[in-house]
Amino acid sequence: MVEFAIYSIGIGACVFAILSVAVRDIFHSAVWLSLTLLCVSGLYFSLNAPFLGVIQVLVYIGGIITLFIFAIKLTARIGDKTIAQTNNQVLISLLASVVFFVFLLSAILRHPWGRLATVKELPLKELGQSLLTNYMLPFEFLSLILLAVMVGAIVIGKVKK
Amino acid sequence: MIPVHFLLEVSAVLFCAGIYGVLTRRNVIGILISIELILNAANLNLVLFDRYWGSTDGLGQIFALFIVAIAAAGSVVGLVLVIAIYRNGKSIFTDKFNLLKW
Numbered sequence: 001m002v003e004f005a006i007y008s009i010g011i012g013a014c015v016f017a018i019l020s021v022a023v024r025d026i027f028h029s030a031v032w033l034s035l036t037l038l039c040v041s042g043l044y045f046s047l048n049a050p051f052l053g054v055i056q057v058l059v060y061i062g063g064i065i066t067l068f069i070f071a072i073k074l075t076a077r078i079g080d081k082t083i084a085q086t087n088n089q090v091l092i093s094l095l096a097s098v099v100f101f102v103f104l105l106s107a108i109l110r111h112p113w114g115r116l117a118t119v120k121e122l123p124l125k126e127l128g129q130s131l132l133t134n135y136m137l138p139f140e141f142l143s144l145i146l147l148a149v150m151v152g153a154i155v156i157g158k159v160k161k
Numbered sequence: 162m163i164p165v166h167f168l169l170e171v172s173a174v175l176f177c178a179g180i181y182g183v184l185t186r187r188n189v190i191g192i193l194i195s196i197e198l199i200l201n202a203a204n205l206n207l208v209l210f211d212r213y214w215g216s217t218d219g220l221g222q223i224f225a226l227f228i229v230a231i232a233a234a235g236s237v238v239g240l241v242l243v244i245a246i247y248r249n250g251k252s253i254f255t256d257k258f259n260l261l262k263w
Contacts, residue, residue: 003162010171017175017198021182026191033194036175040201043171047163047212052204052222052229059229064197064236071190071240075247086185087256093184101177105170113165116212122219130218131226142230149234153241159248 006046013039024085027072034065048121168209175202187254189246193239200232 013036020032037060044053131139175198182195204225211221247253 003164006163007167010167013171014174014178017178020198021178021185021191021195026188026194029191029194033197036198037201040175040205043168043205044208047168047208049208049212049222052208052225055226055229059233060197060201064233067236067240068190068194071243074244075190075253085187085191087187090185093181096184097177097181100180101173104173104176108166108169108173113169113213116163116165122222127219127222130220131223134218135220135223138227142227145231145234149237153237156238156245157241 002046006043009039009042009046013043026085027069030065030068030072033068034061037061037065050121051124051127163212165209165213168205172202172205172209175199175205187256189243189253189255190240192255193236193243197232197236200228204228 016032016036016039020029020036023029023032037056041053041056041060044050044056179195179198179202182198183192186192186195207221207225207228211219211225243253246258250257
């Protein structure tokens with residue numbers, strides 16, 4: 001049952017990801033991206049990493065997709081039907097990504113991965129503890145990065161008089 | 162029972178779709194959307210291998226958490242840049258950006 005759910009969610013993620021890069025309208029692309037992210041969050045839940053699944057829904061679908069849709073709507077006038085949305089290297093890009101996919105696939109299939117028995121969930125308490133003990137330095141650097149991003153976004157986005 | 166190779170293939174599909182989008186989109190927002198796809202493929206692999214090798218302190222999940230935060234930061238800066246450029250040049254197509262070229 002769980003296995004069936006994993007297969008269907010995974011195939012859904014693949015289909016939505018391909019749709020999100022293939023559709024013409026950039027707004028539709030953002031909507032397909034949000035469905036892809038939802039499927040990936042479902043995969044996190046099935047891998048017994050529920051904290052990451054919740055974070056994925058909160059930060060990506062709640063935050064980033066909203067930002068994308070704002071930006072798309074603010075720059076909407078150039079999205080009309082007559083303007084090409086892709087450049088003139090579609091064929092060679094398709095070839096490159098398919099070749100790379102075949103390469104990855106051959107690398108994956110070469111190893112006997114077996115099946116992962118249902119793993120026990122890592123408690124959120126331990127995750128938080130290792131975040132604040134072993135990985136303290138990157139955590140603090142991350143807050144520095146977020147501060148820099150906040151300042152930078154305000155400075156760049158400010159309307160100059 | 163979790164089919165490991167299937168999840169790796171899903172991640173590979175997401176990655177290659179992202180690469181295709183980055184290479185072909187003219188719209189900068191489309192390129193940012195494709196970059197999010199690539200980062201999600203990496204995250205899926207990190208969480209999967211964290212579970213596969215059974216790490217005790219959740220290193221893979223913490224890495225994925227950092228990637229989520231940095232992706233959010235990156236897309237915020239990218240979208241602000243897009244809006245600033247749109248305000249100046251009324252276009253967000255990559256082949257129209259020749260501001261820094263001479």
